[in-house]
Amino acid sequence: MPAKRVILEMGTGNDLHGGDYTKAAVRAVADALHHSSLPLIRTLKLDAERMQVEVTIGVQRPEKVDAGAVKSALPHGEVTVNIVKGGLDVPDDETGDIAVIASAAVCVRMDLPQARR
Numbered sequence: 001m002p003a004k005r006v007i008l009e010m011g012t013g014n015d016l017h018g019g020d021y022t023k024a025a026v027r028a029v030a031d032a033l034h035h036s037s038l039p040l041i042r043t044l045k046l047d048a049e050r051m052q053v054e055v056t057i058g059v060q061r062p063e064k065v066d067a068g069a070v071k072s073a074l075p076h077g078e079v080t081v082n083i084v085k086g087g088l089d090v091p092d093d094e095t096g097d098i099a100v101i102a103s104a105a106v107c108v109r110m111d112l113p114q115a116r117r
Helices: 021-033 039-043 067-071
Strands: 004-015 052-059 078-085 088-091 098-110
Touching: 004 021, 021 052, 021 067, 021 098, 052 067, 067 078
Parallel strands: 052 078
Antiparallel strands: 004 098, 052 098, 088 098
């Protein structure tokens, strides 16, 4: 049976000074995680390490994100990271600094036990 999506959570993160896209991405993932709870894992006695976690990060400069650092921000599961163009850059014309805003979507899929009829 194919894994079923059990949660989709979104988050945003930023790096206000320095233009660090990875820092903003990791913060966006942390934001998403802080908005979610998966009690069904304990309730159904599922193995959290078997979760399929798909993370999509949106930033203006996808090539500047360290996918490994984003992956390590997830506490459980088989994690895949996809980085796409999105988010927002807010330049400061006076200082040349840039504020980076990243968006994250964290999707969790699991193989669920068959319902008894």
